[in-house]
Amino acid sequence: MKKKLTTVVFEDTPEKADKLAALISEYKDVEGSLMPVLQGAQDIYGYLPIEVQKKIAEGLGLSLSEVYGAVSFYSQFALNPKGKVAVSVCLGTACYVKGSGKLHEKCMEITGIGAGDISPDGRFSYEATRCIGACGLAPVMTVNGDVYGRITPSDVEGIIKKYL
Amino acid sequence: MEMVNIKINGRDYSVPADSKIIDAARIAKIEIPTLCYLKGINEIGACRLCLVEVKGARGLMAACVTGVTEGMEIFTNTPKVREMRKTNLELVLSTHKKECLSCIRSQSCELQKLCRDLGVTEEDRFAGKNVEYPKDESTAFLVRDNDKCILCRRCVAACKNMQGIGVIDALNRGFDTHIGSAFEQPLAATSCVSCGQCIVACPVGALYEKDDTDKVWEALNDPTKHVAICTAPSIRATIGECFGYEPGTDTEGKMVAAIKRLGFDGVYDMNLTADLTIMEEATEFLERMKTGKNLPLITSCSPGWIKFCEHYFPEFTDNLSTCKSPQQMFGAMYKTYYAKKRGIDPADIVFVSAIPCTAKKFEVRRPGESAAGEGIYDVDYAITTRELARMIEKAGINYRELDDEKFDEPFDIGSGAGAIFGATGGVMEAALRTAAEVILGKKLEKVDFEDVRGTAPIKTATYKLGDTEVRVAVASGTKNARELLNKVKSGELKVDFIEIMACPGGCVNGGGQPVQSAAVKAAVDLKAKRASILYNADKHLAVRKSHENLAVQKIYDEYLEKPGSHLAHEILHTYYIKRGL
Numbered sequence: 155m156k157k158k159l160t161t162v163v164f165e166d167t168p169e170k171a172d173k174l175a176a177l178i179s180e181y182k183d184v185e186g187s188l189m190p191v192l193q194g195a196q197d198i199y200g201y202l203p204i205e206v207q208k209k210i211a212e213g214l215g216l217s218l219s220e221v222y223g224a225v226s227f228y229s230q231f232a233l234n235p236k237g238k239v240a241v242s243v244c245l246g247t248a249c250y251v252k253g254s255g256k257l258h259e260k261c262m263e264i265t266g267i268g269a270g271d272i273s274p275d276g277r278f279s280y281e282a283t284r285c286i287g288a289c290g291l292a293p294v295m296t297v298n299g300d301v302y303g304r305i306t307p308s309d310v311e312g313i314i315k316k317y318l
Numbered sequence: 319m320e321m322v323n324i325k326i327n328g329r330d331y332s333v334p335a336d337s338k339i340i341d342a343a344r345i346a347k348i349e350i351p352t353l354c355y356l357k358g359i360n361e362i363g364a365c366r367l368c369l370v371e372v373k374g375a376r377g378l379m380a381a382c383v384t385g386v387t388e389g390m391e392i393f394t395n396t397p398k399v400r401e402m403r404k405t406n407l408e409l410v411l412s413t414h415k416k417e418c419l420s421c422i423r424s425q426s427c428e429l430q431k432l433c434r435d436l437g438v439t440e441e442d443r444f445a446g447k448n449v450e451y452p453k454d455e456s457t458a459f460l461v462r463d464n465d466k467c468i469l470c471r472r473c474v475a476a477c478k479n480m481q482g483i484g485v486i487d488a489l490n491r492g493f494d495t496h497i498g499s500a501f502e503q504p505l506a507a508t509s510c511v512s513c514g515q516c517i518v519a520c521p522v523g524a525l526y527e528k529d530d531t532d533k534v535w536e537a538l539n540d541p542t543k544h545v546a547i548c549t550a551p552s553i554r555a556t557i558g559e560c561f562g563y564e565p566g567t568d569t570e571g572k573m574v575a576a577i578k579r580l581g582f583d584g585v586y587d588m589n590l591t592a593d594l595t596i597m598e599e600a601t602e603f604l605e606r607m608k609t610g611k612n613l614p615l616i617t618s619c620s621p622g623w624i625k626f627c628e629h630y631f632p633e634f635t636d637n638l639s640t641c642k643s644p645q646q647m648f649g650a651m652y653k654t655y656y657a658k659k660r661g662i663d664p665a666d667i668v669f670v671s672a673i674p675c676t677a678k679k680f681e682v683r684r685p686g687e688s689a690a691g692e693g694i695y696d697v698d699y700a701i702t703t704r705e706l707a708r709m710i711e712k713a714g715i716n717y718r719e720l721d722d723e724k725f726d727e728p729f730d731i732g733s734g735a736g737a738i739f740g741a742t743g744g745v746m747e748a749a750l751r752t753a754a755e756v757i758l759g760k761k762l763e764k765v766d767f768e769d770v771r772g773t774a775p776i777k778t779a780t781y782k783l784g785d786t787e788v789r790v791a792v793a794s795g796t797k798n799a800r801e802l803l804n805k806v807k808s809g810e811l812k813v814d815f816i817e818i819m820a821c822p823g824g825c826v827n828g829g830g831q832p833v834q835s836a837a838v839k840a841a842v843d844l845k846a847k848r849a850s851i852l853y854n855a856d857k858h859l860a861v862r863k864s865h866e867n868l869a870v871q872k873i874y875d876e877y878l879e880k881p882g883s884h885l886a887h888e889i890l891h892t893y894y895i896k897r898g899l
Contacts, residue, residue, distance in 0.1 A: 157490060159501060159502065204500070204501050207500070216484070217478065217483070217484030217485065217487070217500075218499075218500040219484055219485055219486055219487035219489075219498075219499050219500045219508075220478070220484055220487050221500070222487070222489065222499075222500035222501060223487035223488055223489055223500075226489045226490045226491070227488075227489075227490065227491045228491075
């Protein structure tokens with residue numbers, strides 16, 4: 155799937171910046187170190203905005219396009235931060251058969267954003283995921299890591315409201 | 319050289335042990351089809367068109383990445399090989415926007431040729447969803463049409479592996495994979511240096527120069543305009559390739575004859591302003607040697623190199639020669655000196671340059687390149703060798719049948735020093751010929767500075783001129799320029815004068831030159847072949863030093879006074895920008 159670019163302003167802290175600098179210097183002269191650095195950077199910031207990717211490119215002596223090429227290739231890397239309310243719906247086979255497609259539409263309607271997006275105020279993020287391994291509860295949605303199973307589109311609004 | 323014995327299609331061959339199957343096949347006079355392969359630059363086995371059968375191997379092998387071994391038996395033309403190659407080609411075609419009739423690469427497209435060679439009869443065998451991207455036309459020099467891109471990654475490799483820049487890469491994955499810049503930025507927002515090496519690497523019509531020929535035609539059709547053109551040193555060595563000549567054929571006389579039939583008011587030789595550049599640059603060099611300021615001096619003829627320096631080595635912009643490039647000097651002189659002499663309003667002049675270079679399209683709109691006044695560009699349009707050839711084709715001129723003609727006076731004379739500007743090391747040698755005579759105060763017995771010739775990535779030499787020692791270095795290709803400058807920066811290399819050209823081999827291998835297929839590039843040393851024309855011309859010219867060019871002397875006598883004069887600085891010099899990344 156095509157990755158969407160964030161509209162949220164990047165917020166850095168000196169602690170995070172120091173951690174990233176330490177991570178980069180640890181891997182500076184190691185060949186093939188782009189992946190572990192990207193993973194580490196995502197652990198620090200939660201996602202990989204252009205500001206972070208620029209630092210990585212410069213630190214590892216790679217071009218920004220090469221770094222972005224890797225980030226946009228792997229689905230595990232996020233270009234968007236998570237919202238305060240991070241909603242996701244499983245579109246894996248079992249959930250889909252059990253009607254998660256309708257949950258997917260309902261979530262986009264309520265949050266007002268598309269899959270892979272974050273609302274400009276940073277309140278909501280929404281993601282359509284592959285199988286999360288909870289097929290017995292299909293169809294499944296998660297909010298901030300909490301799992302809600304065997305639900306219908308009419309449940310969605312009530313679930314999201316709990317987090318506001 | 320260590321050799322191994324192999325069989326290709328049942329015949330015995332002895333080939334170098336380090337050959338890939340594709341090289342071995344070429345020795346056997348067999349050209350294996352490829353799309354993604356660019357020898358030495360992109361050998362990734364991605365397109366799967368170079369498949370061959372190897373006895374004992376489990377599946378078909380990619381000939382571009384598989385090395386030969388003793389006793390190997392290779393089959394390049396079995397039913398299985400033919401069928402697989404054809405199927406893979408048809409799969410490539412499935413997402414290619416097939417606009418062959420109106421495509422800029424029609425008849426020079428490697429995909430089109432392969433379809434004919436491999437016998438594709440059904441171009442939509444695997445019809446399905448198609449890609450649709452907006453064209454990137456953000457820069458002055460290049461268009462990217464990803465709808466035609468076949469994802470061979472040759473442009474990515476040219477940018478990253480050959481030029482050491484890497485402003486483009488493959489983005490996203492699967493069906494959404496496309497070539498672009500980080501965060502989908504338009505190319506103009508990146509640190510692209512505009513060398514155009516991606517264009518000459520592209521096998522299809524996904525990358526091409528921004529065409530300015532319509533604007534030139536329009537000017538030619540406007541009776542109120544005085545339209546003049548000058549041709550760069552290197553394009554006489556290459557334009558013949560657009561008309562079916564072998565690489566390495568000099569067609570200067572036919573080129574001039576053809577351009578004269580297009581209706582220009584003057585057809586001139588840029589070799590002359592190459593000489594003028596040397597007059598200014600050699601003076602600048604001697605001055606800097608005297609004061610010791612801003613050394614090493616670095617040449618400024620290659621606008622791709624200039625942009626590279628501004629982006630990647632802004633700390634060296636003060637070392638750059640302030641001389642405009644020969645293209646810009648020509649336009650500047652034409653719209654000041656010549657306009658005055660002939661009584662033409664410079665605003666009525668449309669000055670065109672024919673150049674081997676896409677970066678020159680960027681250069682013509684740089685600030686500080688309007689000698690005749692605000693808003694009057696020194697050069698209005700810069701058209702590449704390919705665009706000039708298209709104009710000649712459009713006019714229905716039978717290029718090959720033309721008799722040789724000569725450039726127009728008074729800008730028709732170039733010295734041998736000007737001629738060799740189009741090859742790596744040429745500007746250095748030209749400058750040394752003039753600077754050496756000034757330093758020595760007498761005529762050189764031998765004008766050849768052979769150490770700086772040839773296509774080696776980096777060349778260094780030290781010349782002892784009387785009591786003065788001049789240490790020089792030459793690099794072509796921005797990757798090699800980076801290596802050289804890093805050495806200068808670290809103090810490892812101490813030099814006084816550096817020549818850098820953005821394209822490997824110099825202008826003869828520029829991004830605006832005729833596109834040759836990967837097969838031709840693998841078999842022929844284009845850089846050396848094309849450059850040999852320039853050195854041959856130099857060898858046979860009576861005048862081989864810029865300062866002995868009578869036309870140049872006349873310009874100084876009548877107008878500029880002397881090299882480095884106040885007026886020369888106003889008209890022939892420029893300034894640079896520290897761009898950074």
